[in-house]
Amino acid sequence: MTLSKPCRLAIAVRSPEEARRALEAGADYVLAPARRDRPGAGPAERAGDGQPELYFAMAGDVTLPADPLRVARLEAPDEFVGVLRGGYSVVLLDPERALLRAFPLETLAEFQRACREARLECWFGGRLELPDIPRLLVLSPDALVFEDMEAETLAAGRRMLEAPVPSFAPERAVATATDRIFxxxxxxxxxxxxxxxxxxxxxxxxFTVEAEVRRPSRVPREVSEVYSYDIVTDAIRRLADQGHTDLVEALAEDLAADLLRDGRLLSVEVQVEKLDLGPEAVGVSIRRTREDGQT
Structure with a gap:
């Protein structure tokens, strides 16, 4: 089985000094715009004829390519056609506003598929913050691009990217301490x-969802130490983007199966109600555990 590559951490910088600090703090890449003249003079270079802005990504990890990567920066997915020529290695979707407010996850997933089909790395930017990391990791991007991160925040982001998802061990399930998120x-x-x-x-x-999650080993102080309810709402939004479904029962099953792919969840209860058929609500409620999906 081929293992997926880890998601890398990239920092957008404006000067060599910022680049040095970011690499020393643990960034995998620093990202800087190409300039027509010397750094600090003029806007990022465009190749013309609708081509995207050109950036260069320099790696700080010796296991990564030594030569700078040519990065095509796009503000919207519909600009993708411009990257099919130009010798880029990476496509960065980097809107001027928060990425997850600018585009639904399904749009981001389609953008990533287009990158894969074109054999280009897919990077996401767009005023990212630490709580965005677990939400975007479900898409398996090649890198996430942050701005203006202090060393402590960058280190927290690094921990979030490197934290393994706990695997499920049936023989220890009874003894596992749990909490519930809803x-x-x-x-x-x-x-x-x-x-x-x-x-x-x-x-x-x-939708009403309650999930039994593995209790953190200590009192959580960082986003990386908890299961975010944003993961649940994002999964529901993905269902809404999939088109017509005959039965709410199918939606409930699909949502439960999607959420239980995360090893931190032991069980999930999903209630789906129709609100526009006359009564206040009609619908279905199910409870599924990880064992339900085992064969």
Whole structure:
């Protein structure tokens, strides 16, 4: 089995001194715009004819390529066609506003697939913060690009990227101390329903999810030490982006299976309610454990 490459940590810099500090603090790459003249003079270079901004990524890890990588910086996925010529190694999606507010995860997943098909590395930027790391790791990007990170924050990001997801050990399941995390009343429009009249419109679904998670070994002080409820809401949004589904029961099963891929979860309860059929709510509630998915 081929193991996926680890996600790398890149820092956008504006000067050689910033680059030195970032590499000393543990960044895998420093990222700087190409300049027409000397550093600090003029905007990032564009190749013309709709080509993206050109950046260079320099590696601090001796196991990474010694030569700078040519990085195509895009502000939106629909600019991707411009990278198919130009000799780039990396495509960086880096909008001017927060990435996860600018684009849904499904759009980011499609962007990553386009990069893979073009044999280009996929990097994500866009005013990232530490809580974005676990949400984006589900997409297996090649690197995440941060700005203005102090050494302590950069070190926390490094720990988050390197922290292994605990594997499930059935023989110890009974003795495992757990906590519960929950998302209640998360409502989104879905295309769902087996009747013909339900196929031409959206209707509101309300999700309530409770998950039994492995208890941290100590009182958590960092985002990396907890299971983020954002992972749950992101998974629900991905379901909404998948198109029409006949049954809410299928949505509940798909969500439970998706969440249980994370080794920190031991069980999950999913309730899905339709809100637009007359009564206050109709729906289904299921509970699934990791053993349910074992053969």
């Amino acid at each position: 998302v209640r009343g998360f409502t989104l429009p879905f295309r769902v329903g087996a009747y013909r009249f339900e196929r031409d419109r959206t209707q509101r679904l309300r």
